[in-house]
Every structure is written in C-alpha cells, then in structure tokens.
Amino acid sequence: MRDQPLTIYAAKGVFSALVDFCHAERKRCVSDGCLLWVGHIRFCPVDPHMGTYNQGDHDPGGQAATAWLDDDADRLKAIAAQGGRTLWYNPNGALAPNPMPAHDGEIIKMDDLATIPAMLAKPTLRTCLAWMDAWVLPDNIRRHVELVARLAYGLGGMLRGQGQQVDPILAHRGGLLHDLDKLHTLDRSRRHGDTAAAFLWEQGHPDLAEIVRGHILGSVLEDQTDLRTWEARLVFFCDKLVEQDQIVPFDVRLSALKARYPGFRQIMDQAEPYVWALNDQICSILSISNHENLISILEEL
Numbered sequence: 001m002r003d004q005p006l007t008i009y010a011a012k013g014v015f016s017a018l019v020d021f022c023h024a025e026r027k028r029c030v031s032d033g034c035l036l037w038v039g040h041i042r043f044c045p046v047d048p049h050m051g052t053y054n055q056g057d058h059d060p061g062g063q064a065a066t067a068w069l070d071d072d073a074d075r076l077k078a079i080a081a082q083g084g085r086t087l088w089y090n091p092n093g094a095l096a097p098n099p100m101p102a103h104d105g106e107i108i109k110m111d112d113l114a115t116i117p118a119m120l121a122k123p124t125l126r127t128c129l130a131w132m133d134a135w136v137l138p139d140n141i142r143r144h145v146e147l148v149a150r151l152a153y154g155l156g157g158m159l160r161g162q163g164q165q166v167d168p169i170l171a172h173r174g175g176l177l178h179d180l181d182k183l184h185t186l187d188r189s190r191r192h193g194d195t196a197a198a199f200l201w202e203q204g205h206p207d208l209a210e211i212v213r214g215h216i217l218g219s220v221l222e223d224q225t226d227l228r229t230w231e232a233r234l235v236f237f238c239d240k241l242v243e244q245d246q247i248v249p250f251d252v253r254l255s256a257l258k259a260r261y262p263g264f265r266q267i268m269d270q271a272e273p274y275v276w277a278l279n280d281q282i283c284s285i286l287s288i289s290n291h292e293n294l295i296s297i298l299e300e301l
Ligand SMILES: [Fe+2]
Pocket: 144, 148, 178, 179, 239
C-alpha cells in the first residue's frame, strides 16, 4: 500500500491549513491551489456541508477518495459508518469526542502526513466490530474490551502529547481485539491470545497480532513477546486495570485473576513487578503522582 498513490479528500479549511503548513515549514510539497502533493499522497479540497459531505464531490482528476480528512470528528464518523476511510485533523492533539473513535488516524503535525499509509493499513472500526461479531464475543467481554480500548486510546493520546511515539487509534483497535479468542481458549488447549493473533496475521495486521498475543500477564516473562511498542504496552497495561467492565487498581485486578486462574498464580507473581514498573513509567511521563491518581484520571476518560 505504501507505494500506491493515495488521494485524500480534505475539507477546504483543512486543505488550506495543510498548504500553509507546507509553505511555512518549507516541506517538499507541490500545490497549485487545487491540489497538494506530499510525496505520493495527493490532497484534494472538498466542500463539507449539511453536516456531511456531498458524496458526489470529486476532484478535477476524477480520482476516488482513498480517505477523507476533516477537523470535524462527527462528519468523519458519518463517512466511516458508510465504509469510508477517515483521518482526523487534530492539530491540538485533543482526544476524540466519541469514546469509540471511528476515524483511522490523526494528523497532528506536518510530519504525520508521511505516515498516512500506515494509518490506513489498520482495520477500520467497522471491521473490528464485525470480527467481534464473527468471533461471537458475549456482551460482558464486549463491555470489557470496549473499556480497555477506551483507556488505551486515552492514555495513548496523553503520552503522544508528551512526545511519545504512539498511535492512539492503533492502541484502541488493539484494545477492542485483545480478547477476540477468549471463548475459543477457555479449555486451555491453546494459549489465550495466540489464536486471535494468528487470525490477525492472516488478515495482514502483524502489529495488531503482536498486541493481542502479548496482552496476557505472563507474556512479559516470555522472551519472544514483543511489548516494545507503546500500543502493545498500553493494551497490556489497561487490561490489568479493567476487571469485567470496571476500572480498578491493579492489585484488585490481580487478586481477581489469581482467584479465577489459581494455576497461574506463580506466573502472575513473577509478572507483577513488570506491571508496576510500567505504571511508574507512565506516571512519570504524564507527571501523575501515584497509581491511585492515575486510576482517577482514567475514570474521567
Ligand atoms: Fe482483557
């Protein structure tokens, strides 16, 4: 996908901002007022009106939109609901008003334009929800993963605001999918997370596969587990703060897990320090004084 030319329909105000941004930053881009090229990505201004776009809008070259770019998250939500790919122009780094963001990526600064292909390589929210249906996720697990996803997105946005390399939308999608194989691994014949990870690999999403495979507590003790990305760490961490569909301190969650899975007590004991270390790292970056305050902040997301 990276080598394919992309056409992004940008709301006119956003298009103007991008052109100004390009000129101010003296980035390598080409603009004639009607089109803006940044590398192999072609931006085309369109007129959003009546709360959504006129689906008949098209650019002078007649190219269909690969994705839509707007600063209005609600308009993007409407396009995403129709199956369109969407990018939120979010120069202030705000969190999306919708607790389940429907857009596929966020443009905060000019350099983000180059990462649009990676943003669009993710499965859409619609696809994630369809997979949750196909894997027959029961309501209680669905509420759990939706809350984990929300927290991972929120924390991701906060860490991004402190200069960390994190895609909050990828963290959100990882949160949604992390328990996809829960019902299929209850009999312990397969390691929880591995079946869903294999599925995501087959679907062409190795980054999400690693997030899902690495979310279980004992994974931090396994050499092959890749928890190096913030997105993977956030889904792992937020899953340790959500018991059923409630936000709880980690020690409460850990006690519940030990009671539910007594055969894994020793592994959980060994993995516990990693979670506290991750908690301390996150609190330090976000200037949060302790775990209890972090929990309070998450409850406001
Ligand atoms: Fe979970």
